[in-house]
Amino acid sequence: MSTLSTYASFAATVMFGRSIAEQIIPKQIRKYIFSFLMSSFFSSQLTFVVEEYTEVGERNQIYECVELYLRDKIGPETRSVRLSKTPKQKTTGFSLDDDQEVTDTFENFNVKWRYVCIEPKDGQSAEKRYYQLIFHKKHRGKVIDSYLANVYARAKDIKSGEKVLKIFTRSQHSHKFWESTILDHPSTFETLAMEPAEKKAIMDDLDLFVQRKEFYKKVGKAWKRGYLLYGPPGTGKSSLIGAMANYLQYNIYDLELTSISNNTELRKALLSTSNRSILVIEDIDCSLEIQNREADDEESDEDSSSSKKKTKQQQTVTLSGLLNFIDGLWSSCGDQRIIVFTTNYKDKLDPALLRPGRMDMHINMSYCTASGFKILASNYLGIQDSSPHPLYGEIEGLIESMEVTPAQVAGELQVSNDAHVALKGLLDFLKDLKKENDDKKKEAEKTKKLTKKRLLSLFRKKKEIT
Numbered sequence: 284m285s286t287l288s289t290y291a292s293f294a295a296t297v298m299f300g301r302s303i304a305e306q307i308i309p310k311q312i313r314k315y316i317f318s319f320l321m322s323s324f325f326s327s328q329l330t331f332v333v334e335e336y337t338e339v340g341e342r343n344q345i346y347e348c349v350e351l352y353l354r355d356k357i358g359p360e361t362r363s364v365r366l367s368k369t370p371k372q373k374t375t376g377f378s379l380d381d382d383q384e385v386t387d388t389f390e391n392f393n394v395k396w397r398y399v400c401i402e403p404k405d406g407q408s409a410e411k412r413y414y415q416l417i418f419h420k421k422h423r424g425k426v427i428d429s430y431l432a433n434v435y436a437r438a439k440d441i442k443s444g445e446k447v448l449k450i451f452t453r454s455q456h457s458h459k460f461w462e463s464t465i466l467d468h469p470s471t472f473e474t475l476a477m478e479p480a481e482k483k484a485i486m487d488d489l490d491l492f493v494q495r496k497e498f499y500k501k502v503g504k505a506w507k508r509g510y511l512l513y514g515p516p517g518t519g520k521s522s523l524i525g526a527m528a529n530y531l532q533y534n535i536y537d538l539e540l541t542s543i544s545n546n547t548e549l550r551k552a553l554l555s556t557s558n559r560s561i562l563v564i565e566d567i568d569c570s571l572e573i574q575n576r577e578a579d580d581e582e583s584d585e586d587s588s589s590s591k592k593k594t595k596q597q598q599t600v601t602l603s604g605l606l607n608f609i610d611g612l613w614s615s616c617g618d619q620r621i622i623v624f625t626t627n628y629k630d631k632l633d634p635a636l637l638r639p640g641r642m643d644m645h646i647n648m649s650y651c652t653a654s655g656f657k658i659l660a661s662n663y664l665g666i667q668d669s670s671p672h673p674l675y676g677e678i679e680g681l682i683e684s685m686e687v688t689p690a691q692v693a694g695e696l697q698v699s700n701d702a703h704v705a706l707k708g709l710l711d712f713l714k715d716l717k718k719e720n721d722d723k724k725k726e727a728e729k730t731k732k733l734t735k736k737r738l739l740s741l742f743r744k745k746k747e748i749t
């Protein structure tokens with residue numbers, strides 16, 4: 284009753300005010316004021332907004348928790364639901380579609396979650412995604428103290444039960460953000476074609492790394508480890524990174540340095556990566572102008588150019604910027620970080636990167652060997668070591684005598700499910716490739732001899748003249 288009478292007197296006041304307002308306030312503005320007065324009087328609801336990214340561009344951990352938590356909460360009342368599943372996920376993933384709601388009950392009250400996705404008006408920037416948590420004002424304390432804690436705890440359980448790895452890349456639209464997709468790299472140490480001793484050394488190194496929390500603390504070193512993978516294209520550098528992530532159950536951050544315009548942006552990007560992750564910078568020789576660093580060093584000799592130097596550093600990503608940051612600030616605020624650099628040309632790298640202590644392990648990913656071939660044959664054709672195929676001897680002999688990448692061998696083995704057909708195809712491919720290589724070698728030797736001869740005769744002529 285009392286609510287009704289309050290409503291009646293409020294409505295009367297509003298109506299009275301409205302008729303006065305009609306005379307002095309323009310129609311459009313009047314409409315907004317009226318609806319605002321009505322909604323604020325009646326609204327007993329409170330809304331919390333959980334945006335995907337924080338203001339500084341870091342992924343909001345609460346958003347991730349909410350996303351996981353709501354998976355189990357979506358029921359028949361939600362009209363539009365997004366479904367997803369990857370081979371590694373045991374169950375189908377449900378998530379709210381744009382502008383959809385779900386009601387959740389906690390203790391003796393209800394809350395409502397709504398998912399909102401706003402397309403950018405300029406078509407350039409990233410979509411803005413957030414969840415709204417809507418509930419009665421009177422539950423404010425409980426929502427903050429217990430409901431949200433329950434959401435986080437449940438999300439943690441879901442995450443640890445599922446162990447879905449993610450790969451983060453920098454957003455195409457707004458380079459400020461990392462965007463994640465489920466990492467579904469099939470590579471494991473078992474399927475990796477590598478010398479068994481090398482493989483074991485890497486796995487032992489990783490095992491030791493994850494177990495040594497106390498050691499790193501005791502010696503005052505950051506709990507991080509760096510690997511430099513080098514070798515020709517198609518020898519398995521990216522596959523090894525996938526195998527490492529699967530082995531450790533770490534997420535990957537794939538950093539394209541060319542997408543970063545200066546050291547400040549680099550710093551921000553690195554600071555917004557999470558623990559237990561692998562930071563990957565592929566083709567480090569191509570992605571950084573090594574001259575940058577040399578130029579910096581030269582310029583530091585001249586006092587007059589120090590402001591110019593500063594401006595330049597602000598405008599570019601330098602190797603020294605990257606290394607300083609990896610060694611310094613970033614290391615001191617994270618745990619269980621792995622950094623992997625890859626290159627096709629180790630000799631092109633800046634000595635600063637190769638300096639002892641910089642990268643903990645240098646791993647040479649090289650051409651296919653006989654034992655690498657056996658692993659690939661087991662992966663693709665299911666042939667076990669105990670019962671080798673009759674063509675094995677000839678194939679192994681050829682592989683050991685030439686430079687052929689595991690990618691090339693794998694490509695041939697995929698051609699047929701029939702082991703004999705695939706192996707015969709590989710044998711023919713190897714023979715052709717060897718002939719091609721031998722011909723090239725002969726040609727190169729011929730040119731070398733000819734050049735030598737020409738030089739010699741030139742030298743003689745010159746001697747005769749003098």
Ligand SMILES: Nc1ncnc2c1ncn2[C@@H]1O[C@H](COP(=O)(O)OP(=O)(O)OP(=O)(O)O)[C@@H](O)[C@H]1O
Pocket residue numbers: 474475476477514515516517518519520521522523627648689690691693
């Ligand atoms: N050592 C390996 N073990 C198993 N498969 C391999 C290996 N190397 C290459 N492959 C196969 O070849 C494909 C390409 O290899 P990958 O991308 O790992 O090579 P990469 O060394 O990273 O090459 P790039 O230098 O061009 O990046 C892989 O998807 C995989 O199927």
Ligand SMILES: [Mg+2]
Pocket residue numbers: 520521522565
């Ligand atoms: Mg690669």
